[in-house]
Amino acid sequence: MSRKYALAGVMGYPVMHSLSPLMHGHWMEQQGIEGAYLFLEIPPDQLEPALRGLHPLGFAGVNVTIPHKQRAMELVDELDPVAAKIGAVSCIVVRKDGTLFGTNNDWRGFLSNLRASAPEWRGDAGPAVVIGGGGGARAICHALMQENVPQIRLVNRSRARAEDVAHALGGPITVLDWEQRHTALQGAATVVNTTSCGMVAQPELDLSLEHLDPNAVVADIVYTPLVTGIVQAARARGNTAVGGLGMLMHQGPAAWQSWFDLTPEITPELRHRMERSLGGDPGL
Template sequence: MAHPDRFLLAGVMGWPVMHSRSPMLHNYWFKQHGLAGNYVPLAIRPEGLAAALGALHPLGFAGCNLTIPHKQQAMKIVDEVDTLARSIGAISCVVVRADGSLSGTNNDCYGFIHNIRQEQPGWRADAGPIAVIGAGGGSRAVCYGLAREGAKEIRLLNRTFARAKGIADEFGKPINALPWEQRHEALEGAAMVVNTTSCGMVGQPALDITLDKLPQGALAADIIYIPLETPFLAAARKRGNRTTNGLGMLLNQGRPAWKAWFGIEPEVTAELRAMVERTI
């Protein structure tokens, strides 16, 4: 779809936000599709989120992505939240409609599942039990996506048991919350384990988990992409497990956003992935 009459604008709102690789990703697509436009990082304090979202339409933005700490607060600000985002409990993408109203959706679930499919051909959510570590916004998107893909058993673990139980109670089957003390044993017989916490991210402590009971045929996944290999993934790789980092989740969640903003569904190519990897 050509847009010869206007300069296209989108961005990502967060606090902080300058570490984000989203501008590189989206500006690559502008260039690839020969479009005049720009995707910019928008450092927005939590108290300024409502004003910032309200300025999108007057400034000519097609929409924006949201990152920490705005994904839940934005649900109270936009005019409409779709069923998917409401189910997950967070917004990752805002679309500015023709009348200036704002709609919110969540593309993290799409990004996670498509990354796994792209990196691990033949992967199936129903291949066996899946252990998910963490109970924040990322975990909600991952659990929702896995359940929708047909997972029959999701073992959800979090340091604060009440948060994990809250998700399990809200989502229902196949999610079962387990106490943090059972995290090592919860890996027994698992076909997949996913870290959705910030543990292992640059500047954060490593994830406190022992992989001894994880079957060697299991897949270990992390939604972190800085660094590309967290200590958790490195430990899994060294013992023979397949691993997938979170970069592809970032790249793939941009595709439905572009479809909503500009009517184009771009591709996540090996060239794009390599370009972003070189900056990490």
Template sequence: MLTAKAAVAGVMGWPVGHSRSPRLHGWWLDRYGIDGAYIPLAVPPGRVAEAVRALPALGLRGANVTVPHKEAVIAACDQVDPVARRIGAVNTLVVAEDGTIEGRNTDGFGFMENLRADRPDWRAGAGPAVVLGAGGAARAILVALADAGAPEIRLLNRTRDRAETLAAELGGPVRVLPWEERAFALDGAALVVNTTTQGMGGQPALDLDLGRLPPAALVTDIVYTPLHTPLLKAAMERGNPVVDGLGMLLHQARPGFEAWFGRVPEVTPELRRFVLEGL
């Protein structure tokens, strides 16, 4: 039961009704018996800064940020951590005791923790990574892979200019290849990541021939509806290890929950089943 001292956080977006975060954080709050609440915060474009600055006055500990506000919230933060600054987007806001607001980005953390939890023996330094897509999720994943020691990251996007811009901004081991050469880019790869919406329910499957992919290469997809996308099914059929995208959603939520509610939450099979039931 909530009391007047309940810790409160939420998720900002427009629209926000599709967010799985209230279900996810609500499960953890119940699981650990925490006096707290996690609520949806529908914030229309143009009022983002106003909403962020209101968090301390309303007594909220912070909030997650989802589309389309991840970039716009940066200007409203008192400080932004280095990872979020490099990515150019914030998905987690933390209100300090003095009322200042810090912007963080935990998407890359969630991506890497998902791989490590499912495939403990996998290492980013094992070989080249192939990343398909150059949107917001790709930015976070590229930074995470580079920081984890990936020796080469082959970035491919249907609009090459966007990939070139992203590679120029991030630097490091990111190398842009033409979308038409995506099948050849798999030569010698240790990891393949699909960050596009291709393969999501209602979208066409990702057109990618896996014939050149080494048998031991790990294949992952950030899409989790369906849980096993056509790409993951094709990889499994040829014997490649795969990791689905649901874990990224679950793991990226952990740092925010710890900051707001004072407990390090666990990602368990029970949590996965509970979140899947809501999809």
């Protein structure tokens, strides 16, 4: 390989379901650069040697997905303060000297997608309800705090996990019991599902929208299926609802800037290609 050959990938286990290679491959065509973005299916016990092998193989960096996001934090040479606060790494940059820099672009992708898909959305419009207590919830809560959301009502089946998120992030997070999830929507301006509920082969999210304000914006970070149950239910009652595919697309440019010093474009053509690969084209 020549020095100008661009090489990156997505590291997870399993990982062959990921749409990242399709997206990044599209951008390599768009930018007119020679390179490849690869599936890197790495078992957990092989994560450290896999990461250390990136530099001699000529990788500019990798995206990190389940189940490696937390373990990768312990293996990189330098950790972005935001990633440390969120408690997960989603992107690793391989520096010229071989050292590894870990960061998190999930929160950026969420905000950019929300702004693009719901231009009327404002963080300071009112409280937000976040469903979940994992890494996704941490990234979303951090994102909402950057937009001056006055209160974040965090609801998770395990209250202890939600309390951990609130303790780690600080800010205006109020933890509620799982039984309060329906009434927690009252007066909320934003609702976000960060759990796997609603994903293909997973149960639907058990959440009644009866108390939801008609002007509230609903978001789901799940993108398989393209339209999850909560997104469908919100749209049916007239609320603006945003699916998770855009979050995946909007976190990509930040990674490219770190890896290749380039900023690819998120175009309708890219969205169409990704929607088509998922077996649908709902237009959002």
